[in-house]
Amino acid sequence: MDSLLQSFNALASGWVILAAFGGVLWGILGGALPGISPSIAMALLLPFTVGMEPTVAIVLLASVYVGAEYGGSIPAILIRTPGTNSAAATVVDGYEMARQGKAGEALGISLISGLVGGLFGLLVLVLATEHLAKVALAFTPAAYFSLGVLGLSVIAGLSGGSLLKGLMATCIGLMFAFVGTDPVSGVSRFTFGSPDLLDGIKPILVMVGLFAVTEMLVQIGEPAWEKAGRVAARLKLPNWAMMKRLARPQAIGAAVGTFEGVTPGAGGTVAAFMAYSESRRWSKHPEEYGKGSPEGVAAPESANNVVTATALVPLLSLGIPGSNSAAILLGGFLIHGLQPGPMLFQKAPDVVYGLYGGLLMANIAMLLIGLVILNPCIWLVNRPKPYLIAVILALVMSGVYAIHQSVLELVLVLGVGVLGYILRLLKVPILPLVLGLVLGYLIESNYRRSLVISGGDHSIFLTDPVSLGLLVLALALTLYTGWKEFAGKGAKA
Amino acid sequence: MSGARTDLTTGLLGLTLSGAYLWVARGIEDSLLADEVGAAGVPTGVGLLLGLAATLLLLKGLVRWRAESRAQRSPAGEEGGSDAPAHRAAAGLLLILLAYALLLSVLGYVLSLSLMVLAVAWYAGGRERLTLLGLAVVTGPLLWLMFDFLLQVRMPRGLWSIWLGA
Numbered sequence: 213m214d215s216l217l218q219s220f221n222a223l224a225s226g227w228v229i230l231a232a233f234g235g236v237l238w239g240i241l242g243g244a245l246p247g248i249s250p251s252i253a254m255a256l257l258l259p260f261t262v263g264m265e266p267t268v269a270i271v272l273l274a275s276v277y278v279g280a281e282y283g284g285s286i287p288a289i290l291i292r293t294p295g296t297n298s299a300a301a302t303v304v305d306g307y308e309m310a311r312q313g314k315a316g317e318a319l320g321i322s323l324i325s326g327l328v329g330g331l332f333g334l335l336v337l338v339l340a341t342e343h344l345a346k347v348a349l350a351f352t353p354a355a356y357f358s359l360g361v362l363g364l365s366v367i368a369g370l371s372g373g374s375l376l377k378g379l380m381a382t383c384i385g386l387m388f389a390f391v392g393t394d395p396v397s398g399v400s401r402f403t404f405g406s407p408d409l410l411d412g413i414k415p416i417l418v419m420v421g422l423f424a425v426t427e428m429l430v431q432i433g434e435p436a437w438e439k440a441g442r443v444a445a446r447l448k449l450p451n452w453a454m455m456k457r458l459a460r461p462q463a464i465g466a467a468v469g470t471f472e473g474v475t476p477g478a479g480g481t482v483a484a485f486m487a488y489s490e491s492r493r494w495s496k497h498p499e500e501y502g503k504g505s506p507e508g509v510a511a512p513e514s515a516n517n518v519v520t521a522t523a524l525v526p527l528l529s530l531g532i533p534g535s536n537s538a539a540i541l542l543g544g545f546l547i548h549g550l551q552p553g554p555m556l557f558q559k560a561p562d563v564v565y566g567l568y569g570g571l572l573m574a575n576i577a578m579l580l581i582g583l584v585i586l587n588p589c590i591w592l593v594n595r596p597k598p599y600l601i602a603v604i605l606a607l608v609m610s611g612v613y614a615i616h617q618s619v620l621e622l623v624l625v626l627g628v629g630v631l632g633y634i635l636r637l638l639k640v641p642i643l644p645l646v647l648g649l650v651l652g653y654l655i656e657s658n659y660r661r662s663l664v665i666s667g668g669d670h671s672i673f674l675t676d677p678v679s680l681g682l683l684v685l686a687l688a689l690t691l692y693t694g695w696k697e698f699a700g701k702g703a704k705a
Numbered sequence: 706m707s708g709a710r711t712d713l714t715t716g717l718l719g720l721t722l723s724g725a726y727l728w729v730a731r732g733i734e735d736s737l738l739a740d741e742v743g744a745a746g747v748p749t750g751v752g753l754l755l756g757l758a759a760t761l762l763l764l765k766g767l768v769r770w771r772a773e774s775r776a777q778r779s780p781a782g783e784e785g786g787s788d789a790p791a792h793r794a795a796a797g798l799l800l801i802l803l804a805y806a807l808l809l810s811v812l813g814y815v816l817s818l819s820l821m822v823l824a825v826a827w828y829a830g831g832r833e834r835l836t837l838l839g840l841a842v843v844t845g846p847l848l849w850l851m852f853d854f855l856l857q858v859r860m861p862r863g864l865w866s867i868w869l870g871a
Contacts (some may be wrong), residue, residue, distance in 0.1 A: 263856055376762045380719050383755035387726060387748070394744035397736040401744055402729060425802075432798045432829050433791025598829030599840055602822045609805060610818065610848050614858045622806040626799060633795060637788075638715045656747045660740050668741045 218565035223573060227265065228566060231272040232573035237581055239279020243295045244287055244589040245600065248427070250280035250296055251536035255423040256604065258416050258543055259611030266548040267563050271570030273544045277520045277537045278330055278574040281480065282582055285322040285513055286589050289315055298480035298516040301488040305501065305508030312504050316448040321506050322513045323582040324450055325462050329514035330575040332466045333473065333521030337528075338568055340474070344529035348554035353661040354672050358682035360655035363532040363647060365686035375694055378644045381635065385645035388413050389652020396660050408620050415649055416543045417612065417625050422642050423536070424608045425629025428601055430636065436597045447586055454506065461491040461507040465514030472515070473522025475534065480516035480523075487515035521571060527552050528564060531654065532647075539646045546650070709773050712766030719759025727752040801825055813863030814852075819845030 223229060235257075242253030254276045261269035284296030289306035302322060309318035351359065364382055391402045392412030403409040450458060465487040472483035491511035492501045501508045524541070526532045531553030533539040545552050550560050557564060612625050635642060666672035673679050730752055733745040805821040812820070823841035831837055852858045 260856070263858070376758050376765065377715060379758040380715070380755055380762070383751050383758065384722070386751045387755075390748045390751070394736075396742075397739045397744050399734055399736045399739070399744040401733050401748065429795040429798060430791075433794040436830075596831060596833075596836075598826045598831035599836065601829045602826035602831070602840065603844060605802065605825055606818055606822050606844050606848060609802065609821065610814075610852065610860075613809070613814075613860070614852055614856065617859070617861075619806055619809060622809070623803070626802055626806065630799065634718075638711050638718075640715060659747065660742050663742060664740055 218561065218569075220569060221565070223569045225267070225566075227268045228271050228570050229573055231264075231268045232275045232570050233577045233581065235272040235275025236279035236574050236577040237585070239276035239281075240283035240286075240578070240581060240585050241589065241592055242276070243280030243283025243299075244593055246287055246293045246295050246593075248280075248295070248604075249423075249536070250277050250284075251540050252423045252427050253280050254537060254540040254544075255420050256607055256611070258420060258540060258547070259615050261544055262547055262615050266545075266550060266560065267566035267570070269548060270541065270544055270563055270567050271574070273541050274520075274524070274567060274571055275574035275577065277541070278517070278571065278578055279581070281516050281520055282323060282326045282513075282578055283589065285326075285509075286319065286586070287593055289318045289322065289509075290590070291593070296480075298484045298512075298519070300481065301484040301512035302509055304488070305503075305505045308502065308504035309506070309509065314504065316446045317450070317506070318509050319447050319586065320449040321454070321458065321509045323447070323579065324455070325458065325465065325510040325513040326517040326582075327575055327579050328462050329465055329469055329517030330520060330571075330578065332514075333469060333518035334568065334571050334575065336470050336474075336518075337521040337524055337571070340525050341529045341564075342557060344525065345554040345557050348530055349558075351554065351678060352676055353658040353665065354676040355678040355682060357655055357658040357662055358673060358676075358679040358686070359530060359532075360651045360658065362682045362686040362689070363530075363651045364644075364655070365689045374639070374641075375690075377638075377640045381640050381642065381644040382648040384631075385648020385650075386652045386655075388418055388645075388649045390656070395653065395657045406620070408618065413624065414615070414621075415546055415646075416615065417621055418628050418649055419540055419543050419646065420608060420612055421625040421628025422632040422646065423540070424604070425625060426632030426636060426642075428605055428608070429629055429633045431597070431601060447583060450506075458506060458510040460494065461487075461511035462514040464491045464494060465511040466518050469515035469518025470522050473519040473534075474525045480519040480535070483515040483519050484512035487511040524567075528556060528567075529554065531556075533650065536643055536646070539643065539650065542650055707773060709766050709770035712762050712769060716759045716761075716763030716766055719755055719762065723752050723756035723759055726755070797828060798825065801828060809863070810861050811863050813865045814860035815845040815849045816863070816865075818848060 238257060239250065239253055242248045242256070243250060254273050257273060257276060261272060264272070280296055281298060284294055284299030285302045285306065286295060288294040288299040288302045289310050292303055292307040294300040294303055306318045306322065309315065348359070387402075389412070391409055393400055393410055400410055465483075468487040468490060469480075469483045472480075472486065488501075488508060488511050491507055492498045495501065495507060497505070519535075520537075523535050523538045526534050527538045527542060531542075531551060533542045542552055545556075545563075550556060550563060608625075609622060612622055613619070615621065632642060635645070662672050663670070673683065727749060730745050730748045733748070735743055735745075801821060801824045804824075805817055808817045808820075811817075819841040822844045823837055826837055826840060849860055852860050
């Protein structure tokens with residue numbers, strides 16, 4: 213109840229409401245552009261949040277995520293090109309509805325299902341996060357180390373089929389994290405004599421390089437995306453009878469989205485496809501799926517919007533980002549000197565509750581903006597790609613420079629962009645790298661702190677019951693995913 | 706790139722990175738305040754782990770390469786050839802962005818950003834002269850206004866500071 217009141221308090225600030233509306237608008241426009249994922253849309257804004265008040269900055273970034281999930285469904289329905297990965301499942305029935313002249317109806321279903329999913333996800337976030345964080349408050353340094361290891365074990369699920377490549381990416385991320393002054397002895401490491409690197413490499417620079425610069429380097433070599441043409445689409449909200457019909461697929465989407473969201477590594481794309489598949493399985497008319505079924509739009513859209521909130525549960529309570537977008541949001545916290553995790557509720561409860569209130573406002577904003585944004589989105593998708601790339605890069609380069617007015621950081625971001633390009637070429641997953649980067653400090657400092665406490669005895673990680681439990685869980689998670697990967701390959705062979 | 710070639714290349718690059726990293730980590734000096742692990746301890750462990758993962762990937766790549774050789778492997782040079790124009794395009798874009806970074810403090814923010822927008826849009830295939838010019842002329846000053854006035858971030862004025870003042 214107290215948290216609810218504090219969340220509403222945050223809304224008293226006009227800036228939070230403005231951030232929610234602005235973020236959703238930016239997210240819808242970004243999500244509507246094929247190639248601009250929610251994480252890229254968030255990464256583009258990240259440098260601009262530096263001077264903002266923490267709550268406003270976090271709400272802005274989280275609202276981009278909310279908006280991008282709806283934005284991605286617009287080109288998916290209109291031109292059969294998902295704007296975001298998680299909108300790929302919406303293409304199947306959404307585009308079929310558009311071909312039957314029901315594009316407006318499909319867009320309306322997507323919007324309302326997204327709203328239902330977003331609000332449900334927010335409820336789960338509010339109810340689950342604080343309790344989980346309270347449990348984590350009792351953690352010793354050994355338990356924190358093991359929590360970091362558990363976070364890294366998530367790489368097994370994020371490695372896109374190659375555990376070894378995921379492990380290598382994690383090591384590279386950890387290497388980035390070790391640049392700068394040693395947390396225990398104060399010795400400088402990997403700075404190559406540059407005073408600018410003594411404070412380490414800021415995660416924001418790596419994230420902007422990996423997500424935004426890499427994407428532009430890839431996009432410039434790819435053909436232009438399809439144009440929307442003159443689509444006679446006017447958004448049409450579902451009537452009461454349709455809402456009753458959509459209740460079941462929306463509920464399935466909410467359940468699947470909750471499970472996939474709180475599981476680090478799964479994310480909105482898996483949730484959307486699983487929700488589509490489950491909704492079809494439990495439908496009274498499965499034969500209509502793939503032929504323009506409204507349920508086929510409602511289930512994935514409600515699922516991927518649930519994830520926008522539930523993916524924040526492991527981030528806020530344990531400090532573990534389970535998806536690209538959650539990692540960018542973590543970057544937003546770090547910029548403002550805030551470390552997500554159990555202590556966040558003690559040190560900055562106003563930011564957490566402000567985020568809850570902001571997310572509520574963002575979902576309302578999605579509904580209101582969604583009603584009028586269709587034509588601007590079609591106009592934007594139809595802009596020639598060369599001009600869009602130029603403007604996006606102008607924003608990226610300006611934003612990065614604005615952080616510390618450093619040309620070295622600009623060059624660093626470009627270097628990270630090239631690294632991301634090479635990794636993508638070699639099919640090395642990027643998210644484990646981000647995970648290594650953001651968990652590197654937590655793991656190293658707590659590992660060494662634990663050994664100082666135990667006098668160098670490594671058994672402290674096994675005698676501390678919480679630490680032992682987390683390590684066993686990490687081992688089980690890695691073995692399970694490794695076994696799944698192995699069994700999957702065996703089945704293919 | 707085939708799966709085997711990707712694994713082999715990634716493994717080789719990983720091994721090289723691991724070697725270079727361990728070499729630099731050896732040079733980290735110890736402090737009087739150092740704990741038992743030391744400032745180089747954890748980075749050395751990570752470097753070794755990277756080396757181990759890269760070696761395993763290399764071995765996996767060799768096994769796959771042999772399997773692909775036995776099956777019908779596509780002729781050498783055919784794979785990856787189609788990617789070359791995309792890599793060239795990316796390299797060209799990177800050069801433009803590097804040039805912007807280097808010219809920023811000389812030409813000032815507005816002019817170098819306008820030139821960068823013009824160059825990137827043209828390089829990416831934009832050929833409508835009016836749109837190109839309009840975009841370049843509008844983007845630079847607009848973003849400068851946003852940073853300098855709205856966000857209170859001073860962007861470099863470069864040589865223009867002689868006339869505009871620092």
